[in-house]
Structure formats: structure tokens, C-alpha cells
Amino acid sequence: MSSLSSPEALAALDARRAATAAAHAAHARRRERAAQWHLVFLTVIVLGPLVIYPLVRLVLLSLTGVHGFSFHAYAAFFQNPETRGVVGTTLGVLFASAGLASVLGVALASMLFFKPFPGARLVTRFLELFVAFPSFLVAFTLIFLYGSQGSVSIGLQRLFHLEQPPLNFLFGIGGVILAEVVFYAPFVVRPTLASFATLDMRLVEAAKSLGANGWMVAWRVILPIAWPGIAAGTILCFLLTLNEFGILLVLGSARLITLPVAIYSSATVDLDLPTAAAGAVVMLAMSLSLYALYRRVNRRKHGSAGNGR
Template structure:
């Protein structure tokens, strides 16, 4: 006799199964995104909107394109734009070459203290840019160590090292400061490289130059692109290095913003230059994102 029949005959009530617990209501993802977006809008987007609005507001009031026309027609803006672009491109090229060579030495050439040098690269990234510029001034400045040694050895009244106040001095300072920003992603990429590939290439008779060109460089291209794009954008917006070198003939877009706003009190022109600088930086970043996405990086 089955249990169902027994239950029916005795008239016992059948206990219903327990109801499933109610599903907890999950908070939509966009709700969690509201606080950081609101903070970003308050701290960055709102001041940026004020800068853009001020760039269309001449001294007479109202909204007009006259500030843009005046700035674009000035020779100082064209010179600053040219100087900014060539300094950024030259610094990026120098950082890529020097950073690649130094990262190769640290990663693949065994020498005492290699790990300490790699850690120092991480520490170097935290240094402010003006600190590196001051160090170069102590070495190559007008009263620096190099000129002091020269005058002490030759008895001359002045030393030969005065390039820090020229565009070449700014270029040297930017390459010195921004090279670790290229080395850090390269060292991370080299740490993931399979060393067996190097051993196989070497056993097949490939020399060091061929191994670098055929094995190491293809693996390092994404890291080079990431570090180079970062350095390019940072060089376009660098202010402290140009200011602390005292290069009077070197005016970049950030320096032009400073001179227009602080020295000339022409806030509309300063905002125009700032908007142009922002547009160039955002455009380069967008171009990097598109290229890296298409390349599968």
C-alpha cells in the first residue's frame, strides 16, 4: 500500500512545500556610478565648462569668436604651438630610444644591483618634474658643477655650459624626467617574455641585434606604444620643467596660458589657449585608443 493511499484513508493533511524565499532586489549598476560621476562633474567637468565659456567671452561681454580669432592670428600663439609640438615629439622620441635601451640592459644583461635599479625606476616616477630640473641646474647651470670645474681648471671667467636656458636644455630635462615612464611598461612586458624563445633564437645562430629585432621588439611594441603615448601627452602639458630651466626663448602652450592669465590678465586669451591645449591632448588620446583597438593591443 502506497503512502498516498494511507494518507488519503486516514484523512491526514498533506503539508505544502515551503514557499521559495523572495528574491532580494538588486541595485542597478548605474546607481553605484552616480557618486563618482557627480564628484568628477563637480571637480573637473564644471571648471572645464567655465574655461570653455570664458574662452568665448571677450572683455566687452557677450559671446563671441573674437578671442579665438585674436589668439589664432597672433605670432606668439603660433610660435608656442610649434615649440610645444616639436618639444613633445623630440622628447617622446628620445624617451622611446633611451627607455628601450635601458630596459633591455636592466632586463636581459645580468649585473650586480640590477633589481635595485629596477626598483629605483619605480621610485623615480614619484619625483616631481622640477626636482629633476633643479638637479640638472646644479650640474650644468651657469654656476653649476660643470662650469665650476671648467673655470677652476682653465682659469676662465665663465664656463662653456649654457644650454639649459635653450630649447635643447628643456629637451634634455624632459627626456631625463619622462624616460622612466617608458621603462616601467617595458620592464613589465620583458618580465612576461618567454626566455626559451631567446635561447632557441640564439641556438639557431641569431645575433643579439637580430634577436632584439625579431623576438624582443615585437613583444615590446604594445608597451612602447603605451609609454610613448603617455609621455607625448605629458610633454604637451608640461609646465614646471620649462619654468624652472629659465629658458626665456622657450614658450610652450602651458607657459602661454600662464603669461596671458597672470602677467597680462587676459583671461579670455588664456582660456582659448587652454582649450586648444586640451583639445590636442584629448585628440591624441582618442587617436591612441582607436589605433590600439584596431591593432588588438
Template sequence: MSSLSTPESAGLAPHTADAHAAAVRRRERRAQWHIAFLLVFVLGPIVVYPLVRLVLLSLTGAHGLSFHAYTSFFGNPESRGVIGTTLLILFVSGSLASVLGVVLAAILFFKPFPGARLVTRFLELFVAFPSFLVAFTLIFLYGSQGSVSIGLQRLFNLQAPPLDFLFGMGGVILAEVVFYAPFVVRPTLASFAMLDMRLIEAARSLGANTWMVAAGVILPLAWPGIAAGTILCFLLTFNEFGILLVLGSAHLVTLPVAIYSSATVDLDLPSAAAGAVVMLAMSLSLYALYRRVNRRSQGGARNVR
């Protein structure tokens, strides 16, 4: 028997395992204390408490617990019209922004041109702009007194400015499409970067044209990233307020504007809280769907690597 096998060395492994397990337990306890500290002292006063107060306010009636705020807010025919207008703007602007973002990403990735990298960087920077800035830019360009509108009026000797559509649904949809399309470009570009270009070349060598390659090869492989960007676009569009406040007319009332009016104009805080809770639930549902699709997209990217 070798001299290296001594009783002391034989007892070293269990001792080391116990020490390692104790260290792991200490790290877990520290992590739990860190989480508890964040919940109590950071997230508690900033996130948890306001949300709890919002829900309680929406359930508060004259005689205690009541759902009157929900029934009065959503039972009102005007509120149903507000929800319909909100969903219409959401689906139109979200769909157009998603299609435009995918098309831009496809051009930048598959048909690069001089300056394409600069355009990509600009789109990445564009998402940092406040949304109301886009609305004011459109007013300065395409409003009734905007430079483009006045230029067309003088060019064609018109009596009135030819462009007068911004302060309404058309202007809101245009501004949201312009602002939120870049949010789709980045995840779509990331999905395109994970593609196996050999599959695309093989499809082309077999005689597939551009549309066949896009529908049969690119979209099936890149759809998780495209879907994640699309859902993110719908989520942000649904919560948009600045563009609606600048370009929305008195006849174009959406759910965020209605909640704001109920709280600040009508001073009906329970009804505003009820609308905010329902809107929050819809936003969290979209966010949960986005996280699920985004995890699938990232999992596919790791499998490709």
C-alpha cells in the first residue's frame, strides 16, 4: 500500500466537502438577506407600496371594499369607446412599426450600403430620444405651419396648407410608427446575425428566389427575435403617453389619456386607479409574453453557437 494513503489524507475529503457546503450555505444566506434588503428598502417604497396603494384605491368605495370604480369606469359607453380607440391605434401603429422595423433590419443586414453602419448606430441612438420630441419634430415639418407644408403651399400656389392631418389619429399613428420602429430593428438584427448563412446559400443554389428564401429559410429561423421585438413594440406603444398628449385631439381619447383626465380633471381617483390597474395588468401580460419569447430567442442563439 502506498505511503501516500494515510489516515490524515483519507479524512481530508469529507472535511473539505463540509467546508464547501458551509460556504455555499453562507453565500445563500447572504443572497437572501440582499434580496430582503432590496425588497424592503428599495423596491418596497418605490414599487411595491405604490402598486398596493393603487390596487386598494381602486377597490375602495363609500362603505369599504367595492368594485364600483371598475363598473363605473368600464361600464361607461365612453370608456368602451376609449378602449376601442386605444386598441385600434395599438394594432395599427404596432403592426406598421413592426413591419417597418423588420424591413429596415433586413435591408441593413442583407443589402448593406455605404453608410449602413452609421444608420444602424443612429437607430440605436434614436431609442434614447423622448417620444414627444418626435411629435414636435413632425409638427415643425408636416404641421399646417411646418416647413414642408408651407413649401408645398408656395410651390403649387395653394390657398391653404396641403398637410393637415397631424392632430388626430393619423398623426399619432405616424409618430408612433416613426418612434417605435427602431425598437424592432435591434432584436431583428441580432436574430439575423445568428443565422447559418450556408442554409441561405443552399436555398439560393437550389433556385429559390428572394421571397422564397425569406419565407422558407430566414423567417422560420429568425422568428423568435422578430417576435420579441414586435411584442416589445406593442408593449411600448400601448403605454405611450407623450405622443398622445402632443398630437391627440379632443376627440381622440385613449386609455392613458382617459386615466390622466379622470385623476387630474374629474378628480375621480378610484376610477382612475381602476383604469390604471387594468392597464397595468395588460402591460404585465405583454411583458411576460415578451420575456418568454426573448428567452426562447436567446436559447436558440446559444444553440447556434
């Protein structure tokens, strides 16, 4: 014992501890430098040419005039008398499609979670797979089924001996809203199901035992706990619907001009690249605002889940 407590032994032990701490600190510094180099590599090699450079070029193009730097493209975009109608149509389609898709998605998730039925797991897996489909595929499927020459429309015409096919609404705002609701509702289902999974079902059973009906349980018990996940799925649905282009290209008529279609037309038909770039920057700002809101709500959702555990 005396040899272990001698000054020489204590000094050697302190030296080994100091060496170990220095080695750990040096290793941590090397890892930090490696992470910084990885970030630089990712920024310069990957994000630079694929994301940062195109976005910078887009902004610079929107600020380029005949004589150099100019806000003429933004002035032309906002002063165009048709812009107000385009923005109004865009917002109308957005709120109608995303709103209905969100309601349908929450209803489907509630049915799958609280009222499971034989095959509910298979339906959930299909909805998860459905989000991998391209949006224009849904538009063409609806045309093949419910178009004026679709199988359902022709079947109804023959069944009721009609002179004209009874269904002829797809090529316009009705068809666009239907296709976007069908396509984007599954994007709300999964976050809502994940939010429902954090519920303590004992609270639901306790509320029912105290005499609360289904609507009261949903409003007073389920919604206060699950709303961050529902809100995150809804905001994601609005974000994706805002940037939708394939369905609009297939089902949108010449009278249904939304912001993505107007940008595409300015760039490819009018060959007015600065004005198209200005519209794209405006749309990018709207998308980034929705994405920032989505990230904020999503962090709150994970924080609530963590506190619940």
C-alpha cells in the first residue's frame, strides 16, 4: 500500500491520466477536423454544383436587366395584370387540394389506427408505397377510369343508355383537385399514424370510462397530444401540393394557369427567362417558408414524443 501511495506512483498515475486525456482530446480534434473537411467536401463537390450554384444563378438571372442589375423582372411579374389571377388560382387549388387531402389523410389514419379491420396493415403498406409513385401516373389513371372515354364513364353510358359519356370533369380544376387529393392524402397518413402511436391508450380508456363520447375523446384527449404530427403532415402536404407540376401539366386546361405553369410558360413559350426566374424565386420563398414551418412543427413533435416517453 505504501508503494502505491508514494509520490512517485501518484505522479506516474497522474501522468498516465494526463496522457490519456490528451490522447482523447487529440482524437476528438481529429474527428472534428475530419467532420469539417467532410462538410466542405459535401458543400463544394455535391451541394455546390447541384444546389447552390443553380439557386444563385436563378437569383442573379431574376436580377438581371438589359443594362445590368435591375428589378425589372420582379416589376414585370407583379405588375402583370394576369399575375393576381394566377396567384389566386394557385392559392385556390392549393387550399382546396391540400385541405381536402389533409382531412382525408387524418380520417384514413384514424380509421386504420383506432378501427383496425382485416387487411388494415396491407392498406397501410400500400399507402406507404403509393407515395413513391410519380404524380402524373395518378392523373393518367384517373383519365383511364373517369375520363370521357374512361372505362367507368363508358360503362355508365352503356348501363343507362346515354348519348354522351356522363363523366367529363377531369380536364380542369375539378380533375386537378381530385388527382392531388388522391395523390397527397397518403403523405398525411404516415405522420398522423406515427403521432397516434405516441398516445397512451390508458388515457383514452379512462376518458371513455368517465362517459366521454368519441368526439369528446378525439377533441380533448387525442388531438392535444397528436396535433404536432397531424400539423407536420398537413404542412408537408401543403408544401408538396404547392410545388406540384405533373398533375397540372396533364389535367390542367388552358384556363387553369397556376404559378408553376406560368413560370414554365414564361421560360419555354415566351422565352422571358428573367421574368420566369423572378416567379421561380417568389415560389421558392413560399416553399422555404412552408418548409421552415414544417421543420419547426416537426421538432416540436419529436420533443413532445420525447417528453411523453
